Amino acid sequence: MDSLEKKKNIYERKRLLDQVVKYFFFFLALVCASFVIFIAVFITYKGIYPFFHNYSLVEGNYIHQDIGKFFTNTRWLYDGTGGMFFLLLTTLYTTLLSLVISVPTSIFTALLLVRIVPKFLKSILQSAVDLLASIPSVIYGLFGTGVICPIVASLGVDTYGGRSILSGVIVLAMMSIPTMTTLSMNAMEAVDQKLIQSSIALGASNAQTNFKIVIGTATSGIFAGIILGIGRALGEATAVQMVIGNNSLGTSFYNVFAPGNTLTSAMLAGIGEAAGIGYDTRFSLGLVLILVILAVSSLLSAIKERINPNYKKEDSFFYKIKSLFRKKEVTSDGK
Structure with a gap:
């Protein structure tokens, strides 16, 4: 009986250890997933923020990132009129x-x-x-x-x-x-x-x-x-x-x-000297980049x-x- 009880105790300790290790790795996986979700939500929020927030460059004069020009302007500027379309084309081309x-x-x-x-x-x-x-x-x-x-x-x-x-x-x-x-x-x-x-x-x-x-x-x-x-x-x-x-x-x-x-x-x-809309519009470009990488990776994974x-x-x-x-x-x- 003592031998059987001893084996049972060893089994219980191993099972408990397995459970602890299992939940520990599950916790680590949740932390990693939480970081990914947090980064995605943060970049998304900061990326769309310049389109709706008014920035004051000169007292009494307010601007925001123009949505139409963001997709159509041929020049990238940091004053709310910059366009990312040709930046995207150059990125894909290179x-x-x-x-x-x-x-x-x-x-x-x-x-x-x-x-x-x-x-x-x-x-x-x-x-x-x-x-x-x-x-x-x-x-x-x-x-x-x-x-x-x-x-x-x-x-x-x-x-x-x-x-x-x-x-x-x-x-x-x-x-x-x-x-x-x-x-x-x-x-x-x-x-x-x-x-x-x-x-x-x-x-x-x-x-x-x-x-x-x-x-x-x-x-x-x-x-x-x-x-x-x-x-x-x-x-x-x-x-x-x-x-x-x-x-x-x-x-x-x-x-x-x-x-x-x-x-x-x-x-x-120039990110070190950027402020206001010139700083926040960089997150808009980051959001575009994330979407492009997701789209390209999904397409290539499907082909794979x-x-x-x-x-x-x-x-x-x-x-x-x-x-x-x-x-x-x-x-x-x-x-």
Whole structure:
């Protein structure tokens, strides 16, 4: 009996410990979720505040952020008449061009490290990639200012001392490559070796195996790396602001040699001296940026699900939301 009672006490203590750990981690999850919700609510409130609050620049003269001009004005200003549309176009344009550089570079670098180079060299190069991922953005900005901008200025094209959209694109590509490369490597290393050996046994060359089996099987993980790289590029402020030229007039956003301005660089420029409407409108740009990142991430996640060989329509996020609304309609009809 004593032995049975002792085992029962040990079991009860373990069960109690499991419960404590369970609720502790549940509390941590609630705290993290609360931070996300608080930030979202705060940015939303501060983002719409300038459209309804009257600011006094001169005694007796009140202004607020004009909603129509916020979406249509070609120049970004901090006096309530600024427009964010061309800032948004420049942000998407620079991000897209940076992907043209970073995506193939990341995939081929990951393939090189996983499948081609010797193990001793792989460890050295992988450490270099990890080091690049940990470098602060301001260092990339300094490198862009001291190296990339002079190179762009020496191309013989009229630029603002090399500070241009092209410089911003190159810096963003450099910053995105380490993240994409690391996740692509993880995806390629997870490919079943039996698939690779079977491909070679059936007569496929190493190149055919690498491109069709390794990259093809790791597509989902590679796409996850691309999503994180796009998030890094869309949200980068310091490095871009140092090299892009910060032109408040956005009509020349398509010219890579012209200075430009993105949502993040416009938010960062002169923020230390900003006050009143000039300070609050930066939150409006932040709200636009959050919505853009959410939209782009949702779109890319949907595409990622589609290209998954094990994709089922019932597993998609949008299908689950649609099913939820259908259930509510059925419930309301039943009542």
